[in-house]
Amino acid sequence: MANLVSSIQFADPYFSVLLLLIIAVGMSVGFVFLSQALGPRKYDRIKYSVYECGVDPFTSASVRVSVKFYLVALLFLLFDLETAFLYPWAVLFRDLGLFGFIEMTIFVGILLVGLVYAWKKGALDWQ
Amino acid sequence: MAPISIDAAALLTSVQSIVPEIIVVATAIFVLLLDLAISEEKKHLLCGMGLLGIGVALFSVYALGQGRIEGFSGMIVHDGMGAFFDVVILSACALTFLMATGYSEWEGTHKGEFYSLILLSTSGMMFMAKGTDLMTVFLGLETLSIPIYVLVGFHRNRMSSLEGALKYFLLGAFASGFLLYGIALIYAVTGTTKIPVLATMLYDPRILASPLFLAGTGLLLVGFAFKVSLVPFHMWTPDAYEGAPTVVTAFMSAAVKAAAFAALIRVLLVALPGMQPVLWKVLWGLAVLTMTVGNLSALVQNNVKRLLAYSSIAHAGYILVGLVSGDVLGGQASLFYLLVYAFMNMGAFGVVMLIAQKEDEGYDIANLAGIGFKYPALGALLTLFLISLGGIPPTAGFVGKFYLFSAAVKNGYIWLAVIGVLNSAASIYYYLRMVVYMYMVTPDVEVAVPRPPRILFSMALCASAVVVVVLGIIPRSVLEIAERSVLSLLM
Numbered sequence: 137m138a139n140l141v142s143s144i145q146f147a148d149p150y151f152s153v154l155l156l157l158i159i160a161v162g163m164s165v166g167f168v169f170l171s172q173a174l175g176p177r178k179y180d181r182i183k184y185s186v187y188e189c190g191v192d193p194f195t196s197a198s199v200r201v202s203v204k205f206y207l208v209a210l211l212f213l214l215f216d217l218e219t220a221f222l223y224p225w226a227v228l229f230r231d232l233g234l235f236g237f238i239e240m241t242i243f244v245g246i247l248l249v250g251l252v253y254a255w256k257k258g259a260l261d262w263q
Numbered sequence: 264m265a266p267i268s269i270d271a272a273a274l275l276t277s278v279q280s281i282v283p284e285i286i287v288v289a290t291a292i293f294v295l296l297l298d299l300a301i302s303e304e305k306k307h308l309l310c311g312m313g314l315l316g317i318g319v320a321l322f323s324v325y326a327l328g329q330g331r332i333e334g335f336s337g338m339i340v341h342d343g344m345g346a347f348f349d350v351v352i353l354s355a356c357a358l359t360f361l362m363a364t365g366y367s368e369w370e371g372t373h374k375g376e377f378y379s380l381i382l383l384s385t386s387g388m389m390f391m392a393k394g395t396d397l398m399t400v401f402l403g404l405e406t407l408s409i410p411i412y413v414l415v416g417f418h419r420n421r422m423s424s425l426e427g428a429l430k431y432f433l434l435g436a437f438a439s440g441f442l443l444y445g446i447a448l449i450y451a452v453t454g455t456t457k458i459p460v461l462a463t464m465l466y467d468p469r470i471l472a473s474p475l476f477l478a479g480t481g482l483l484l485v486g487f488a489f490k491v492s493l494v495p496f497h498m499w500t501p502d503a504y505e506g507a508p509t510v511v512t513a514f515m516s517a518a519v520k521a522a523a524f525a526a527l528i529r530v531l532l533v534a535l536p537g538m539q540p541v542l543w544k545v546l547w548g549l550a551v552l553t554m555t556v557g558n559l560s561a562l563v564q565n566n567v568k569r570l571l572a573y574s575s576i577a578h579a580g581y582i583l584v585g586l587v588s589g590d591v592l593g594g595q596a597s598l599f600y601l602l603v604y605a606f607m608n609m610g611a612f613g614v615v616m617l618i619a620q621k622e623d624e625g626y627d628i629a630n631l632a633g634i635g636f637k638y639p640a641l642g643a644l645l646t647l648f649l650i651s652l653g654g655i656p657p658t659a660g661f662v663g664k665f666y667l668f669s670a671a672v673k674n675g676y677i678w679l680a681v682i683g684v685l686n687s688a689a690s691i692y693y694y695l696r697m698v699v700y701m702y703m704v705t706p707d708v709e710v711a712v713p714r715p716p717r718i719l720f721s722m723a724l725c726a727s728a729v730v731v732v733v734l735g736i737i738p739r740s741v742l743e744i745a746e747r748s749v750l751s752l753l754m
Contacts, residue, residue, distance in 0.1 A: 235274070249292050256299040 207259045211251075218247050273336075280334030280341040282327060283320040283349050284389050290316025291382035298375020306373035310364050310719075313378045317357045317385075324349045329744075329751060333395075337457055340395045343751030347598060347744065348392035348525040355518035355605045356385045359510055361723035362613050365716055366510045369620075370418070377417060381514065384410035388522030392529075397446045397456040397483075400526045404442065404490065407522055408435050411515060415507040427499075427506025434489065434499045442486025448479030458534045465537030480538060483530065484545065490523035491579045493549050494556040501560075504572035505626075509619070512568060513612035516575045517605035524582060524601055531586055532594055532752055539589045546587045547679055553580030554686040561693050567615050567626045570693060571608070574652060577690060578604055584683050585667045588674035591749050596666035598745040603651075603659040603734055610727030611648035613720070614641055617713040625711065628700055633710035635701035641713055642701050644724055651731045653694040654687045659734035666742070 225232065225240050232239075254260065278285070293316070294309050301308055329343040359381060367373040387406025394400040412435065416428025450456050452475045453464040470476055489496040504512045535542060557577030564570035582604070585597035618634055618641065619625030635642035651660035664687060671680040716724070734741055 246292065249296060253295055253299065 204262060207254075211254060211259065214247065214250060218244065276332060277334035277339075279327070280332040280339055281390075281393075282323045283353070284386050284393075286316060286320040286323055287353075287382055287386040287389065290320075291379045291386065294382065295375050295379040298379075306367075307364065309373070309375055309378050310360055310367065313382060314357060314360050316382065317353055317360065321350065321353050321357070324353065329747060331751065331754070337459070338396045338399045339390065339393050341393060343744075343748035344525070344529065344598075345389075345393035347602075347748040348521060349389050351521045351602050351605055352385060352388045352392065352518050355514060355521065355609060356381060358517075358606075358609045358613075358723045358727065359514040361719045361726075362513065362609075362616065363510050365714065365720040366508070366616060368717075369714060370508060377414070380410035380414050381511075384408075384414070384514075385518065388518055391522045392525035394526065395458050395529070395533075397449070397458065397530075400530075401439075401443055401446060403522070403526070404486075405439060407519060408439065408490075411511075411519060414511045415503050415515075417508050417511065421506070423502075423506040424508070425506070427503040431499050431503040438486050438489030438496070441482045441489070445479045445482030445484075445486060448475050448482065452476040452479065458529060461534040462536065465535070471537060477541075480535065480542075481545075487523055487527045487530070488549065491520050491527065491582075492576050493579055493583065494553040494576065497553070497557070497576045500576055501569050501572045504575070505566065505568045509568065509612060509616045512572075513609045513616075516571070516612070517609050520575070520579060520582075521601045521605060524579075524597065528586060528594055528597060528749075529752065531589055532749070536589055543587050543589070543676075546583060547676065550580050550583040550587060550679065551682050553577065553583060554683060555580075558686050558690045558693075561690065564693070565628050567619070567628055567631070567697070570628070570697075571611060571615070574690065574693070575608065577686065578608075578652075580686070581664060581667055581683060584671050584676075584679055587676055587679060588670065590670075590674060591746065591753070592673060593667070593670040594749040594752075595742065595746040596663070596670045598748055599738070599742055600663035600667055602741065602745075603663045603731070606727045606730040607648050607651040607658070607660055610724055610731065611645065611652060613724050613727065614645040614648065617641060617716055617720075618645075618711060620711065620714055628697060629704075629707070630711050631697055631700040632704040632706035633701070634713070635698075637710050638713055644728055645701065646698050647728055647731060649694040649697055651735070653691040655691070657732070657735045659731045659738065662735055662738045 221243065222240070225236060229236065290313060294313055297312060298306075298309055324346055327341055327346065329346050330341075331343075332341040334340065360378070363378070363381075367377065384407045387403050387408070387410070389403075391400055391403025391407060394403050412428055412432045415431050416425050418424040446456060449461070452470055452473050453461060455461060455464065464470055485496065489499075492500040504516065507515065531542070531546075554577050557573050557575075557580055561570050561573035561577065564573060578600075582597050582600050585593035585595075585600065587593065615626070618631060635646075647658065651658035654660045654664040656662075664683075668680040668683050671677075671683065
């Protein structure tokens with residue numbers, strides 16, 4: 137055991153990633169087993185019923201969702217990604233200067249074309 | 264933190280190295296916006312604008328020449344090879360647009376998205392062909408694939424179209440995963456994704472022997488093999504080709520194949536020459552398997568689109584023959600064949616599109632009966648493209664195959680060449696079967712009436728025919744360009 141511990145290279149830059157991985161997997165798996173081990177066990181009808189915010193389910197869960205929701209989800213994805221890129225740029229705005237500004241304008245401009253297109257095609261009308 | 268300095272000169276060179284791609288992307292965006300602004304009856308303008316953009320992009324490739332321009336700190340390079348494939352891909356794209364003028368009118372694909380997606384996919388292909396970093400290659404692959412998935416399913420009311428799109432998408436997503444995993448493993452061993460740097464890494468025998476590196480190379484090959492549809496990664500091809508709108512099928516068979524082969528050639532010839540002693544066995548096996556399975560399956564097809572799909576699989580095998588040896592001669596032959604194949608295959612699809620009239624219905628081989636004498640021009644054109652695909656002189660297909668197989672013989676892969684020639688002979692059966700149907704079979708019902716082609720459509724067919732004939736008679740200059748392109752790669 138001591139040999140194993142000493143063979144791990146703590147200085148390795150990827151060690152923290154490994155550590156994070158171990159903690160993340162360990163926590164999620166650990167909680168499942170903990171609740172299995174510590175939780176009281178009562179199996180009855182209610183326990184096996186579908187859980188829906190404490191209310192009795194009144195329809196089947198597998199219904200067809202209107203295609204409009206997918207449109208909204210797609211548009212959300214588009215602008216969510218945009219934000220993901222805008223944040224680091226905003227942090228580095230002063231350092232990147234004019235070059236960064238022009239790059240970002242092109243990027244946002246192309247996304248804007250997407251929005252205009254979706255708008256004109258009626259993707260934003262909830263009808 | 265110090266401000267990040269941006270070297271204006273380096274930036275300019277970087278932009279310069281991707282001028283054709285910028286033009287194509289700008290055209291795609293413009294076409295998309297134009298679609299919103301113009302009325303229903305002016306939709307043919309979209310196609311015209313697209314063609315104009317492709318023309319300008321082609322001119323920019325010409326203006327950049329074959330000189331080496333590296334951009335974005337070695338992520339992308341415009342060299343002879345990049346220029347060659349830019350021309351092949353842009354030509355295929357131009358032919359697609361020319362044919363789409365008629366097709367869109369018949370099948371109702373006169374939509375901004377349709378043209379825009381083709382252009383965006385084209386830009387991805389060009390990036391893939393010019394990428395000197397595995398990450399650029401991967402990004403190019405994704406940029407080319409996603410619009411193609413959509414285009415395959417463009418006829419969203421037809422089951423076959425949706426089926427093809429779904430199959431292609433699911434398998435394609437897996438293949439992208441394989442490719443990316445391969446890149447990750449190679450990076451884990453060598454610490455780089457740059458293709459030229461990888462080559463120098465391979466002088467280290469420890470890396471060559473590392474199982475991780477072998478696994479990475481294998482996964483990388485699987486990713487590419489899927490995109491160029493090598494057996495046993497070809498399962499999606501017949502369904503996707505059959506289901507897709509026929510213009511898109513033509514585009515896929517020519518341009519996607521060219522782009523994926525471009526990246527494969529770059530990886531094999533630049534990054535992995537050190538692997539050649541091991542790799543040639545794998546490539547040899549893939550080439551033989553692809554040629555044989557492709558041709559044997561094509562023998563029994565009665566649907567013209569499926570037949571051409573299997574023939575395109577077989578052709579991927581022929582092209583791979585040139586890459587087995589990993590030398591200039593073979594690479595040059597592969598490049599030449601990719602160019603020729605783009606024109607002859609798109610030409611064949613173009614004629615078939617006119618004769619078939621309607622998606623899903625007119626693609627039975629019996630539909631060709633009697634066409635030959637009643638519509639001599641169409642019959643002659645299809646015959647020309649088919650004998651070129653079969654590799655009969657004096658067409659460009661013959662010259663291409665001749666150089667591919669002679670490169671294999673010169674490098675000592677005699678059996679590979681023998682199997683290739685035998686396969687080519689078998690393929691003549693199913694190509695000539697179509698010709699026989701056109702000229703010698705009396706139709707049961709009346710002869711199918713082809714659609715009258717638009718002027719632009721006829722232009723596309725004539726241009727393909729001219730290329731097939733001219734390169735069949737005087738291939739020297741283009742072969743020299745192909746040779747210089749491969750040499751530019753190895754510098």
